[in-house]
Amino acid sequence: MSGVQRPGLAALRRLVLALSCLFLADSATQAGELDRAGLARYFPPPLVVGEKDDILPVWPILKQQAGSYEVFAYAFESIDFAPIPGFGGTPPDLLVALAPDGTFRDVKVLSHREPVFLEGLGSEPLFAFVEQYVGLSARQPIRVGRPNARASGASPQTTVDGIAMATASTRTINQSVLASALAVARGKLGFGAANVGLRVEAKADLYEPLGLDALLARGWVRRLTVTRQEAARAFRGTGLEEAGEGAQDDILADLYVALLDVPSIGRNLLGPARFEALMRELGPGNHAVMVLSAGPSDAPENPLGESFVLGSVPERVSVGQGGLVVNARDMAVERRGAGLAEGLPAGDWTILRIDAAAGFDPSVPWMLTDKIVRERGQILSEKITRDFSVETTLPGNLFHRESAQDGPDWTEAWRARLPALVGIAGMVALLVPVLVWQRRLVADARRFPVFRLAFLAVTVAFVGYGAQAQLSIVTLMGLVRAALRTHDFAFLLYDPPSLVLWAFVLGSLVLWGRGTFCGWLCPFGAMQELIAWLGCPLRIQLVVVPPALDQALRKAKYVVLVGLLAATAAGSPAADAMAEVEPFKTAITLSFLRSWPFVAYAVGLLVLNLFVYKGFCRYLCPLGAGLALAGRLRILDWIPRRSECGTPCQLCKVRCRYGAIAADGRIDYPECFQCMDCVTIIHDPGQCVPQVVARRHAKRIVPRPVPAR
Structure with a gap:
């Protein structure tokens, strides 16, 4: 296709080779790093840190009582017993102090890579979350409830209040605390038998x-x-x-x-x-x-x-x-x-x-x-x-x-998020027939725009803010970390709406390409499109990006993708900061409740969208780049074209705000967001130029697919 180039496959091959080398080289397991002196900072006098256990990585914390020292608690790091990957793909490390009777003396966060708390909500809500375990018993099956669940009547002995916008992360933290505590209880306290539950x-x-x-x-x-x-x-x-x-x-x-x-x-x-x-x-x-x-x-x-x-x-x-x-x-x-x-x-x-x-x-x-x-x-x-x-x-x-417990801990997340799962399944069930049977709705130039705007509004309100299912490059980064270090992908199970949406997106990539998600189910993408529609009365003229510059800018998102995944694979601490190139956390996950630089960046991209239509999606989005690469496995060139498309008719190309139609009429599927405007045009005898000409000459023409490059 003239003017449309595929991203360099050589760079992709180099990335795959680098990841493979790192996978073979990195076989070390993660372990706690606190020594006796480090523990003493958390347990100052009159408490004393005893000698580390010969078998388990557990330290007795002693307290003088009646002239002798008694065990006040057993201190350990959760990563030594339950290295459960968080949503960032790496396990959180928690310092847990367990009393001899199984009561939590203290729980503190030593380190974590949870995206929602890193430069998002901040770590303070997470610190406050783990403080709820103090006084609870490891003998009880503790669950993460909704925010303010205790005030709403949930049992304070078996429930900790969750954190809004951090459901998956808090469930992972809870599982890490309980699993590590039970492991220590079995070895040191004499309870925690297999009959629990x-x-x-x-x-x-x-x-x-x-x-x-x-x-x-x-x-x-x-x-x-x-x-x-x-x-x-x-x-x-x-x-x-x-x-x-x-x-x-x-x-x-x-x-x-x-x-x-x-x-x-x-x-x-x-x-x-x-x-x-x-x-x-x-x-x-x-x-x-x-x-x-x-x-x-x-x-x-x-x-x-x-x-x-x-x-x-x-x-x-x-x-x-x-x-x-x-x-x-x-x-x-x-x-x-x-x-x-x-x-x-x-x-x-x-x-x-x-x-x-x-x-x-x-x-x-x-x-x-x-x-x-x-x-x-x-x-x-x-x-x-x-x-x-x-x-x-x-x-x-x-x-x-x-x-008493139906399945492992992550099953509780699926039960709790059932309404969200049903809602997402309903949206998918509504979207698929629209894309498959185009003549029923897409071809209707009057009804289809109303349907699309309504669907995008639901995507923002429900998929984004309600179900908190904004897919992100952070998930791919987590997969890289898990593949190279923990070899545990269970963290995906703690966010059921996103996992279900990922499953549909991967399937749709094979059939239709990137655009099904980017054009319909991405909350931030939908937000941009709705803002552009609301800005129509302002009569803002879109900036026409010169073709050469446009093609160069389109490659930038692949560079961002390669940089993020390479930094993640190398274990660079800058990887999480680099992921802030995505405004999803600010605009959707945290509802713009963030420090002003992040809010200014997200709002700036939305304003840019009024002048360069969905400029972030087209030029910067690393998730979109990853989906575009995977979308090249697409088996269907499903958007109808005519032999007259491009020669001489240029109407669809001119109307395409994404620049995803070449001068010869072919569709550039990796850059197509499936707004379906061209499909509506080609089925509308009043808009499609070849049909208008054919009707004047009493001829009948039929759309036919034209292979994409």
Whole structure:
């Protein structure tokens, strides 16, 4: 085509070669970089940073308590345990401090490459977002809600407020915090079993009257007894074999253990009224374990004696499953008049509450462990403990089992964004028939312009501001980073509207080329076109760019594309700043709520559009350049042409504001934005010059495709 040249393929080949070399060379995995001195800046005195764990990259943070140091928290970097790529293609690095009970002491952002926060919203909203985790528990399935979700009634224990215009990024941060915390919890805190997310409830309608002897015979109530002889055997070699006076067969500890939320157990032990009250207080999905000490309250090995604190996590009694300790806390229920079944011995007792989030599955074997503690030494005493356990195995048919979490974390984003997905699917379903069956609407010179303007308005309002689905070169940069460094592309799944739109755009490139997205579904492109239409009353004359200059400027966007991807592949910190050549973040993602240089740049491009129609799209847009290159795989030359187009008729060329029609009438598809003006003209017998001439001579002519260059 005269005057239309393809971008240099040599430069593209060089870029591909450079990316390939970097891919082969960069095999290092990312890891945390804080050393002991670096951590000390975040945990100043009276806290002390202990020695790094020999196995896990975890640092104990110690606090002096009663003359000795106790673990205040375990500090670690999320990137060491959960290097989940963010929307920029690289994982955020968060400093997490996890208390021994699984509570978040602190969460801070060490580094990130999230585009919406880099020179966008700024990092302050992200810093405030992670502060919400302080005081929450890693044992709970924490979700990212809408902005101000907590104030609107969402649970403050399981929900953190999201950030408008940063949905995908905050979900990635949340997943990084929880995944890394659970990894540390499994290794250091004894919880975080694979059952997290599993909901197991006792069947409320399954009840059988049973006495204590029958419950013991079935193994539904278990008894743990420890004699003086057994304790001496356990402490052999410590010098603490003897403890007090008494016969070897004297019982030191005598515990009865039962899962109360099973009606055939709890109702028989507590009585109907007390059982119903307990279940109301317990709530659905949670579990209650009764531990009754049959020995006297002043016995030295009674774990529920006077030193036991109601409402606390017992120090000596624990519930475990699969080798991990399950969080169980005393419910502090009323002890008097408990209505315990006849036959249960008198003694101190507790009901331990196990929340559903702990991943406890009572339908598989679990254990109750009693720690017997002895001390040696008078000045610097040393505590020696030995564990004594009893296992409970209950029939699986007593329980309902179901998954409380339907799929991985990113599925929550898809459920939350379902309305946006439906809206985008509806727009695509409306657009495709218009492009395929042109004569039904495109050929109508009166109705089609109204349809197009309305569609573009919806693109700006819904796709841009509503669904936040403005596609960007940042996604391609993220793909490069992921391919060369993390090899993890899951970050795409956290932004469902954009991913669905990307899928359609890639398909449309093969059929129709770049213009389907750039001319119809790009919010900033649609905004430019609407502003140009609104500016018509101003009668601003478009600047005619000289052909030679026009062709040179069209190549600039390919240079920008190559520069951005090369800088990204090389790991240059300037890559994210260079991506600001796109005004999408300023105009669409952040709704112009940005510092004045960025706003001035975006507004300047919109003003330029009044004089050089969609000048940014034609000359600077790196995303458009990438789509234009991919669009060369197009299999259809689908815009109809006539043999008279270009010779002698030049009407479509003159009307094309993009300069995408050559003098010989051929369509330059990489530069075509599918405004469809030329299609309307060629189907309109009142506008198409060859048809007007043919009608005067009583001839009939038919449009036919003319191959594009």
